[in-house]
Amino acid sequence: MRLYGYWRSSAAYRLRIALGLKGLGWEDVPVHLVKGEQQEATYLAKNPIGLVPTLELDDGTLLTQSLAILDWLEEVYPTPALLPSNPLERARVRAAAHTIAVDTHPIQNAGVVKHLKTDFGASQEQGIAWMTHWMKRGFAAFQALAAPDTEFAMGDAPSLADICLIPQLYNAHRWGLDLAPYPRLTEIERNCLALPAFANAVPEAQPDAE
Numbered sequence: 001m002r003l004y005g006y007w008r009s010s011a012a013y014r015l016r017i018a019l020g021l022k023g024l025g026w027e028d029v030p031v032h033l034v035k036g037e038q039q040e041a042t043y044l045a046k047n048p049i050g051l052v053p054t055l056e057l058d059d060g061t062l063l064t065q066s067l068a069i070l071d072w073l074e075e076v077y078p079t080p081a082l083l084p085s086n087p088l089e090r091a092r093v094r095a096a097a098h099t100i101a102v103d104t105h106p107i108q109n110a111g112v113v114k115h116l117k118t119d120f121g122a123s124q125e126q127g128i129a130w131m132t133h134w135m136k137r138g139f140a141a142f143q144a145l146a147a148p149d150t151e152f153a154m155g156d157a158p159s160l161a162d163i164c165l166i167p168q169l170y171n172a173h174r175w176g177l178d179l180a181p182y183p184r185l186t187e188i189e190r191n192c193l194a195l196p197a198f199a200n201a202v203p204e205a206q207p208d209a210e
């Protein structure tokens with residue numbers, strides 16, 4: 001498999017974690033988001049909205065949208081499971097994951113902030129304030145949804161919820177958000193990063209890290 005991604009992309013980071021947890025190998029294909037390579041015609045032919053990640057399977061099949069790819073991975077490589085087998089528990093894990101991946105990440109990612117700066121005159125400080133505003137809302141909700149005393153967010157094994165949370169916490173560190181109000185999240189982060197699949201997926205460990 002070939003993973004088109006970028007070292008600092010949260011959505012690509014999610015896939016690196018999941019591939020690692022499932023013990024799958026892949027080849028990284030860096031797409032330089034700051035240089036705008038995601039808008040080049042060759043990449044748009046793979047991923048029409050011009051975002052990373054894209055996963056290219058060995059037969060050339062192209063998969064886009066990290067949550068859809070995570071669903072596909074779970075269905076095709078079910079072990080270890082990233083979702084519980086009980087439907088209600090599965091809905092709870094998905095709700096926590098979506099709190100980050102659907103309700104937080106899309107409104108504070110780099111493309112949105114660039115648009116605010118370029119077309120609406122926002123300063124760098126205003127851009128950071130925008131990102132941290134939405135992260136605070138998402139982290140408070142995630143903390144309320146998380147299990148109170150398990151090793152990982154929703155239980156004693158890593159799940160889709162952890163896979164979405166950890167890259168968002170990376171962003172929070174990057175932009176200097178005070179995580180003191182979210183002690184449960186920093187505990188989950190510590191436990192996750194102790195696992196090789198999470199540690200190997202961190203942005204700074206990627207071949208295109210700058």
Ligand SMILES: N[C@@H](CCC(=O)N[C@@H](CS)C(=O)NCC(=O)O)C(=O)O
Nearest residue numbers: 009010011051052053065066067111
């Ligand atoms: N819903 C998409 C979101 C992907 C996304 O936002 N990717 C960001 C990096 S984390 C990106 O490619 N940004 C480039 C841009 O906005 O031009 C997914 O989950 O795959």
